[in-house]
Amino acid sequence: MSNQMFPNLFSSAKIGNLELKNRIMKAPQSTGMSNKDGTVSERLIRYYRSQAAGGSGMIIVEYAYVDDIGAKSAHCHLGISSNEHIPGLAWLAENIRESGSVPGIQIEHCGRQKFLGTQPICGPSAIPWPKLWNQYGVQAVPHVLTIEEIKDIVSAFGDAALRAKMAGYELVEIHGAHGYLLTNFFSPHTNHRADLYGGSLENRMRIYVEIVRDVRSKVGPDYPLTIRLSGTDYEPDGFPIEDTIELAKVLEKEGIDAFHISGGDHHTMIHQVSPMAIPQGHHIEATNAVKKAVSVPVIASGSITRPEMAEEIIASGKGDFVGLGRPLWADPEWAVKAEEGRPEDIRPCIRCNEGCLERTFYNYQAITCAVNPIISREGELDIKPATVKRNIAVVGGGPAGLEAARVLKLRGHDVVIYEKDTLGGQLIEAAAPEFKADIRGLTKSMITAVNKLNIKIIKKEATADELKGYDAVVCATGSTTVKLPLPGGDLPIAVDASDYLKGKKTVGHNVVMLGVGLVGSETALQLSEEGHAVTLVGRKPTIMKGVAVTDFLAYSERIAKTDMTICTSTTPLEVVEDGVMVEYKGKVRKIPADTVLYAFGAKAKQELYEELKAQGKEAHLVGDAVFPAKIMDAVHTGYRLGLKL
Numbered sequence: 001m002s003n004q005m006f007p008n009l010f011s012s013a014k015i016g017n018l019e020l021k022n023r024i025m026k027a028p029q030s031t032g033m034s035n036k037d038g039t040v041s042e043r044l045i046r047y048y049r050s051q052a053a054g055g056s057g058m059i060i061v062e063y064a065y066v067d068d069i070g071a072k073s074a075h076c077h078l079g080i081s082s083n084e085h086i087p088g089l090a091w092l093a094e095n096i097r098e099s100g101s102v103p104g105i106q107i108e109h110c111g112r113q114k115f116l117g118t119q120p121i122c123g124p125s126a127i128p129w130p131k132l133w134n135q136y137g138v139q140a141v142p143h144v145l146t147i148e149e150i151k152d153i154v155s156a157f158g159d160a161a162l163r164a165k166m167a168g169y170e171l172v173e174i175h176g177a178h179g180y181l182l183t184n185f186f187s188p189h190t191n192h193r194a195d196l197y198g199g200s201l202e203n204r205m206r207i208y209v210e211i212v213r214d215v216r217s218k219v220g221p222d223y224p225l226t227i228r229l230s231g232t233d234y235e236p237d238g239f240p241i242e243d244t245i246e247l248a249k250v251l252e253k254e255g256i257d258a259f260h261i262s263g264g265d266h267h268t269m270i271h272q273v274s275p276m277a278i279p280q281g282h283h284i285e286a287t288n289a290v291k292k293a294v295s296v297p298v299i300a301s302g303s304i305t306r307p308e309m310a311e312e313i314i315a316s317g318k319g320d321f322v323g324l325g326r327p328l329w330a331d332p333e334w335a336v337k338a339e340e341g342r343p344e345d346i347r348p349c350i351r352c353n354e355g356c357l358e359r360t361f362y363n364y365q366a367i368t369c370a371v372n373p374i375i376s377r378e379g380e381l382d383i384k385p386a387t388v389k390r391n392i393a394v395v396g397g398g399p400a401g402l403e404a405a406r407v408l409k410l411r412g413h414d415v416v417i418y419e420k421d422t423l424g425g426q427l428i429e430a431a432a433p434e435f436k437a438d439i440r441g442l443t444k445s446m447i448t449a450v451n452k453l454n455i456k457i458i459k460k461e462a463t464a465d466e467l468k469g470y471d472a473v474v475c476a477t478g479s480t481t482v483k484l485p486l487p488g489g490d491l492p493i494a495v496d497a498s499d500y501l502k503g504k505k506t507v508g509h510n511v512v513m514l515g516v517g518l519v520g521s522e523t524a525l526q527l528s529e530e531g532h533a534v535t536l537v538g539r540k541p542t543i544m545k546g547v548a549v550t551d552f553l554a555y556s557e558r559i560a561k562t563d564m565t566i567c568t569s570t571t572p573l574e575v576v577e578d579g580v581m582v583e584y585k586g587k588v589r590k591i592p593a594d595t596v597l598y599a600f601g602a603k604a605k606q607e608l609y610e611e612l613k614a615q616g617k618e619a620h621l622v623g624d625a626v627f628p629a630k631i632m633d634a635v636h637t638g639y640r641l642g643l644k645l
């Protein structure tokens, strides 16, 4: 029977001769969970079993390095460079199949983007990846590959593909995107060669053609073969979509069965792993452009967080499949829930990059997810029934309280939530700017989850007296903003940014924003984009402290397009009736304003907890009530406490 809600998404389709039950694929994503020698770990198996059980038609296993010379990019990176890797890879493929999906795998050479930072770092030209250059200086400069070395790498791809086939994978994807070796050749930004592999488009695509030929010759004519391409690398002197279209046409003739379209490289990361300030479905137009030029299927990927969008991509013919990366970390059951017609149960990825990208790419850890603490800890943090059923009050309906309540209820406890204001807590303010709209989906899904579990919501302020009858109390009371500690802070012109974001206060045209952290910087950006004249003022020498790396990069681009005035290393002294007095390098001046907004941080709200503890009551703190932090801390502490009680 066809699926009523998402009929196109849940229709079967083929890549080459391989028929998949639906159009959803797990996009390849490195997890940092292989063993140091590139072999498959038990942890990786547990993770992929969970991903495969989530209903996707295919799992494309994360990038695996093809040789032992310069292909390996990162710590605990999966390997396919030797026959020694085959037993583990076969074990993984079997697990994926047994869990209900079809195993595919991506093969890769990292080129100049070698997180490990160790030589040999290989490339077509001696142009280093800026991140590595900043870290390691000359050691980051790629060794310029000789023709002989290029031939060896070509052959390594073919050998790796054959190993994948021998290990039981039903599809191989060549990684030809994201600033790794193949794109280093394709992009004029990184290829300054004057030989057969540089210069003209034909020469820059030569290594792709040779790799596809070598792979085909080794895996046979009918084995499903895809390639991942960046529509463009977003480098000013890089490759445009027109070049990618030409490349796709050539590779189709060489026997590629489907094109998996993404974008960007690691230098232009916000176009590859887009934060919420970049519109969703970022590569759909590039996908559509490739689709029009080829006759084999095309896989759309990048920031497709909702099944409605995925359905629309397939229905409109802009893509034939969708490749989902982070959304299946936020909710591995994304596909099952969509298929069963309950998309509202999907916990959406908010594209914060704080649990995943930041941990692996910048901090050498295995992935986690801000909104899903289980990912990478499968089998360790499962929700199991409580041994003794208890009557538990959760005070506070922010993300920490909602998560704790959900887990406690699933474990069999009687749970109520007290919320004095609005369910969602600070998520409401956090999601106020349009460029943070992804957070609204999270708020909705968390509230839906507690409602579907019939958790009673008591809409009042909980007091210690009121809580006497409960066996235990979870204090998810959040934090309160710090009031403006300046003379004139109580004048009507001075407004807490939080009140403005909650819609409780309005602002005039000329706004001075005091505080250059996350809230101050984002609010200033929002107001500037809405047409207000904004001056952002802070004591610190830089702005945006506490903002995630990719948000920082996206905001920097957006701020550069506004008229915002930024005054760093500037001390606010006093709010006056028509502005604020500030001091910069010993000089005092007034910045005129209609409204002086302020965001000076927050303080954990622990009064209720202290009172309960003083009474000898069992009480626990979670989320901002422990220490004002972020959504990830709130969800993770709420979840973990939910497992304990």
Ligand SMILES: Cc1cc2nc3c(=O)[nH]c(=O)nc-3n(C[C@H](O)[C@H](O)[C@H](O)COP(=O)(O)OP(=O)(O)OC[C@H]3O[C@@H](n4cnc5c(N)ncnc54)[C@H](O)[C@@H]3O)c2cc1C
Binding pocket: 352, 395, 396, 397, 398, 399, 400, 401, 418, 419, 420, 421, 422, 423, 424, 425, 426, 427, 429, 430, 431, 460, 461, 462, 463, 476, 477, 478, 479, 498, 501, 518, 519, 605, 608, 622, 623, 624, 625, 628, 629, 630, 631, 632, 634
């Ligand atoms: C403007 C802004 C932007 C932000 N942006 C981001 C971001 O981009 N990324 C990120 O990760 N984090 C962001 N944060 C931080 C994030 O929202 C918080 O860390 C998170 O909401 C904390 O969750 P919580 O559940 O612990 O507390 P809260 O969200 O503060 O929820 C606490 C709830 O408890 C209720 N409550 C308190 N006392 C009682 C009582 N006695 N009885 C009944 N109810 C009570 C409150 O009304 C509130 O609803 C932002 C915060 C703000 C203010």
Ligand SMILES: Cc1cc2nc3c(=O)[nH]c(=O)nc-3n(C[C@H](O)[C@H](O)[C@H](O)COP(=O)(O)O)c2cc1C
Binding pocket: 027, 028, 029, 030, 031, 062, 063, 106, 175, 177, 178, 228, 262, 272, 273, 274, 301, 302, 303, 304, 323, 324, 325, 326, 327, 356, 357, 360, 361, 367
């Ligand atoms: C931590 C991390 C690891 C990734 N590893 C790979 C990879 O191994 N191969 C690849 O082609 N893309 C990789 N990507 C990119 C994703 O496949 C995907 O294109 C990107 O996350 C955007 O899509 P999404 O919004 O569905 O996550 C990775 C992304 C992240 C965040």
Ligand code: SF4
Binding pocket: 326, 327, 329, 330, 348, 349, 350, 351, 352, 353, 354, 355, 356, 357, 368, 369, 370, 371, 372
């Ligand atoms: S950490 Fe953030 S960006 Fe990464 S998968 Fe989770 S919600 Fe998405």
